[in-house]
Amino acid sequence: MLPKNDKAYVEMVKRLLPSLKRREKGPYAIFECFQEIPCNPCLTACRKGAVDIFIDINHLPIINYEKCNGCALCVIACPGLACFVIDETYTKTETSIKLPYELLPLPKAGQEVEALDRQGNVVGKAMVIRVQNHKKMDHTCIIAIAVLKEQSLVVRNIRY
Amino acid sequence: MQSTEIAIIGGGPAGMCAAQAAAEQGARVTLIDRGKQLGGQLVKQTHRFFGSEYEYAGIRGIHIANILEDAVRKLDNIEIKIDSTVLAIYGDGVITIEEGENYKKLTSKKTIISTGASEKMLVFTNNDLPGVYGAGAVQTLMNEHGVIPGENVLMIGAGNIGLIVSYQLIQAGVKVAAVIEAAPQFGGYHVHAAKIKRIGVPILTSHTIKEAIGKEFVEGAVICRLDANWKQIAGTEKKLDVDVICLAVGLSPLVELLWHAGCQMKYVPQPGGYVALRDRDLQTTVPGIYIAGDASGVEEASSAMIEGKIAGLSAAEALGYNKNASHMKAKYMEEINILRAGNVGKKVREGLKMLAV
Numbered sequence: 001m002l003p004k005n006d007k008a009y010v011e012m013v014k015r016l017l018p019s020l021k022r023r024e025k026g027p028y029a030i031f032e033c034f035q036e037i038p039c040n041p042c043l044t045a046c047r048k049g050a051v052d053i054f055i056d057i058n059h060l061p062i063i064n065y066e067k068c069n070g071c072a073l074c075v076i077a078c079p080g081l082a083c084f085v086i087d088e089t090y091t092k093t094e095t096s097i098k099l100p101y102e103l104l105p106l107p108k109a110g111q112e113v114e115a116l117d118r119q120g121n122v123v124g125k126a127m128v129i130r131v132q133n134h135k136k137m138d139h140t141c142i143i144a145i146a147v148l149k150e151q152s153l154v155v156r157n158i159r160y
Numbered sequence: 161m162q163s164t165e166i167a168i169i170g171g172g173p174a175g176m177c178a179a180q181a182a183a184e185q186g187a188r189v190t191l192i193d194r195g196k197q198l199g200g201q202l203v204k205q206t207h208r209f210f211g212s213e214y215e216y217a218g219i220r221g222i223h224i225a226n227i228l229e230d231a232v233r234k235l236d237n238i239e240i241k242i243d244s245t246v247l248a249i250y251g252d253g254v255i256t257i258e259e260g261e262n263y264k265k266l267t268s269k270k271t272i273i274s275t276g277a278s279e280k281m282l283v284f285t286n287n288d289l290p291g292v293y294g295a296g297a298v299q300t301l302m303n304e305h306g307v308i309p310g311e312n313v314l315m316i317g318a319g320n321i322g323l324i325v326s327y328q329l330i331q332a333g334v335k336v337a338a339v340i341e342a343a344p345q346f347g348g349y350h351v352h353a354a355k356i357k358r359i360g361v362p363i364l365t366s367h368t369i370k371e372a373i374g375k376e377f378v379e380g381a382v383i384c385r386l387d388a389n390w391k392q393i394a395g396t397e398k399k400l401d402v403d404v405i406c407l408a409v410g411l412s413p414l415v416e417l418l419w420h421a422g423c424q425m426k427y428v429p430q431p432g433g434y435v436a437l438r439d440r441d442l443q444t445t446v447p448g449i450y451i452a453g454d455a456s457g458v459e460e461a462s463s464a465m466i467e468g469k470i471a472g473l474s475a476a477e478a479l480g481y482n483k484n485a486s487h488m489k490a491k492y493m494e495e496i497n498i499l500r501a502g503n504v505g506k507k508v509r510e511g512l513k514m515l516a517v
């Protein structure tokens with residue numbers, strides 16, 4: 001079941017996180033994919049072979065964090081927009097989060113925006129670091145935002 | 161009277177894959193669709209498809225339609241008729257078609273019916289007011305013609321279609337006031353729900369619509385809670401100021417032609433209503449008539465494509481064409497079984513058990 005509230009959700013996501021050592025090394029992907037559905041673009045999109053091969057297309061994807069370098073190809077490929085890239089090394093106090101984003105207008109780098117949690121509640125501010133939108137991405141843009149460290153697992157959308 | 165070897169009725173993903181598979185075996189195919197273009201549901205699907213890489217998952221539905229159509233148009237043993245509605249299949253095998261303004265007849269040695277599905281309706285007060293739409297109509301207006309249906313939408317039904325169309329409405333700049341769902345849990349995929357939740361759209365389970373408000377058109381809707389027995393709870397009514405009520409309450413296979421052709425039909429809830437009995441080759445109880453895609457049971461584009469390939473190969477094989485056909489068919493059967501193996505495929509598996517001959 002989809003977690004009812006954000007707290008329960010964050011707890012589920014925590015279980016997906018790589019080791020502290022890996023988190024301190026730089027960006028990594030997380031897949032917020034908790035339901036077995038017949039779907040596999042994350043697996044086939046990854047060029048690093050960092051998604052453990054699953055033969056049954058219904059299985060949940062598992063990331064091999066030795067191989068994942070946080071390149072964010074999965075963020076564009078996932079039809080569920082359920083892949084995010086987290087970089088806890090962004091600054092001392094902030095984490096950067098790469099979000100898939102398919103709405104217009106797009107924000108601009110340097111813009112301050114509202115940070116939303118998974119229920120669409122405003123939980124603070126975020127700074128847009130970068131907006132990636134090239135042809136190959138076919139309108140699934142990647143917005144990199146900076147949020148306070150303690151909000152790394154809470155913020156999953158923006159509004160402005 | 162025209163004649164063909166394999167007539168395929170419905171040019172959605174199932175029909176196009178059937179046409180390609182049969183034509184590649186060498187059969188002469190006529191692919192018929194009532195739409196102005198091939199593609200079926202795909203031409204309205206602006207989102208990336210979930211599913212298997214083999215069936216182009218991760219690509220937007222509209223692009224998948226182009227890929228399949230290009231493949232079909234490359235084969236010169238496929239004749240394509242668009243803007244052509246099949247009206248009937250008669251006992252002597254004659255297929256009648258309204259082709260543009262003309263009435264045409266066609267005979268075929270084999271026929272594949274891949275007509276897709278139609279939307280279910282919901283009973284509530286004033287459900288005939290302008291502003292009450294089916295999700296398919298909203299998609300056609302918005303994604304094919306670039307017209308938004310209104311400003312503020314109440315979506316009824318939190319299956320994948322309700323969730324995805326809500327998301328597409330938001331992308332088009334339309335507000336979605338809420339998605340309501342009668343069941344205590346929504347039926348769509350979690351990831352599709354998560355997408356609209358984080359934009360701030362509430363998904364209200366155990367809720368239904370009581371009535372649409374308005375004289376000439378929809379000016380609001382009254383929703384209320386349902387108890388554990390799906391009974392409306394008095395006093396829980398809430399009025400929403402919406403100008404569109406969009407229904408996404410399920411699909412039923414479009415099977416009129418199968419009835420007409422005399423195929424043995426059975427009411428099975430899992431695939432969405434009346435469906436035809438079929439064998440492993442997707443042949444119905446009427447020899448030479450095959451089914452594929454949502455018309456054989458409402459499922460997904462990935463499975464519709466594979467079923468199309470299986471039906472196309474089977475029909476071609478039955479006509480004596482055989483370029484490795486049985487081997488390919490076995491491969492596709494394995495693929496579709498894998499697709500249906502999981503939790504969400506349970507319903508499909510249960511339904512199929514009741515339909516095998």
Ligand SMILES: Cc1cc2nc3c(=O)[nH]c(=O)nc-3n(C[C@H](O)[C@H](O)[C@H](O)COP(=O)(O)OP(=O)(O)OC[C@H]3O[C@@H](n4cnc5c(N)ncnc54)[C@H](O)[C@@H]3O)c2cc1C
Nearest residue numbers: 170172173174194200201209210246276453454460461462
């Ligand atoms: C909002 C939405 C989102 C979806 N998202 C996904 C997804 O992400 N992944 C996925 O795998 N699936 C998805 N699907 C499901 C997928 O679109 C369908 O399962 C698939 O299109 C079924 O293919 P089909 O060829 O059987 O039928 P259709 O695509 O419905 O095609 C049937 C065709 O038959 C034609 N036809 C019907 N009757 C006649 C007649 N009498 N004469 C001539 N032509 C006729 C119609 O014009 C139509 O073109 C989605 C569906 C919807 C509505």
